[in-house]
Amino acid sequence: MFEFLNPRFRHIRARHNIPYQQPEVQGTVPVTSIVIPCTGADFVEEATLSALFASRFAPAAQEIVIVSDQPAEAFGQLPEKTRVVTLDVPMREENYRYKQIYRSRLIKIQAPLYAETEGILMIDSDLNLLQMPEINVLDNHLYSSFRQGKMAAKLMGAPEEKRPAYYRHTIRPFLQDHANSAFLVATRATWKRLCPLWLAMFKDTWEMLDDSQPPTDQLPLAALLDLLDFKTVNLGDWVNWPVSKKIGGAAATIPKEVVGAHGGFPLAEWQKYLQSPDTPLTFKGQDYTRKVRYLTDAEKLK
16 A cells, blocks of 8 residues: 555566656667477477468568477478477476476576577467567566566465465565566576576476466566566567457457467468458457466366
């Protein structure tokens, strides 16, 4: 209620959700690497499609890097400038309900470290770039889109002794808006600082919390941004435009302003876009994505 009297709160709030339009957060390092994490054979097709879109519509990028637990040959013929990095990451114990989701987060958090240029954009494998991201970044800044929802809500159902103590005095997990990790841009130096600590905090968080919910990378990310005192910059909704939420369930065209189209199933509809961006597309509604993305391992087998 009286957070505005807390100097720490005021400090973090002033460094959080800053519009990219403000000149002081616009740097000189452009996006030159596009990184696409992909875990599991069932997501190879969408990662390959994402790489194709990046190659077609973001031609100024110098490289496209798929970071996966799958071998390079599983992806077949890939677009020019695309390479695959295969990581060997551990699985959770056999009775853990979200082993693949947990594994996918381990790969995602490490993925930017395998890019070779200075300006690195990491996108989820179900996000397709429809134009080149014209974003210039600074060190110690993280550029993203923002979503509504307190990340600290993920902790609320756990008993006090199971909640990692480092969340107690953080600010960003308790704010209503949070940086969405489906589209993240930072300099190479920033990623090198962020990723190792993000990985450690993710592991610790989800070793302590039970498996009653899917493990999210965004909860530890929110706390870590406080710890590192990074500025978080809001690129706006067009970089991470939720296709199923916006036009799912009815034939419609994708607005020309969209930079990154997130989701959109079935994938076959995207082939129509590749033929003509003006073609009306029919995607499933917004409930579908959550239904198929956050299944337990047992539900995936049904």
